Amino acid sequence: ENTTFSYNENKNNKRDSKLDIGNFIYEGLNEDFNIKNLKLSSNFAVNNNDLKGETKISFDEFNSKYFEYSYTSEDKDKTKKDFITVKNSSLVFEYDKLPYEKYKEFSKSFALGYENFLSKQKDFLEALSKSNLILKISADSENLIYENNNWYKKLKVNSDFELSKNLSSMKFDNLNDVFNVLKIDIEVDSLSAQKALENSNEDI
DSSP states (O other): OOEEEEEEEOTTSEEEEEEEEEEEEEEOSSEEEEEEEEEEEEEEEEETTEEEEEEEEEEEEEEEEEEEEEEOSSOEEEEEEEEEEEEEEEEEEEEEEEEHHHHHHHHHGGGSOHHHHHHHHHHHHHHHHHTTOEEEEEEEEEEEEETTEEEEEEEEEEEEEEEOTTGGGOOOSSGGGTEEEEEEEEEEOHHHHHHHHHHHHHHO
């Protein structure tokens, strides 16, 4: 409902797109959910073979319910139960210094056979290792309720990533094989943090 879409591109390799959905509704056999004021946006620009961009998704409210069935000898009844509710949430993915030409070659290699794909994958990972790529992910959220239990009032997450300089080896046994730096900051309202601490102490 109330959907708008826009896309812009100019000769300087700058592109942006936006999709707004006023009310997104899904109804399945065992669950349903709706998202109010869903917004998706993406933009990127190429500068000296470096790709810089940002992708963001946000919504005002997400509500989901699951169905609980009860059977009788004559019929079955379906009751909706609250599952997840969360408000005012967003997720942002930012990147800079992504090697654009190698990225394009790699993305096209999917249709050129397995051997070609492996070769382009190795080239792309090697280019990433040398690129000083910047990756950032941030998220905000409010009032998460899971099965009628309040999990937090406010949550904020910020993260920064620095990739390993040896990605082209394609040996990914642990996080150190992928990242040189993995930094994650989490902020939560004091009441929710205190409740989580009390619950963890009860489990000890």
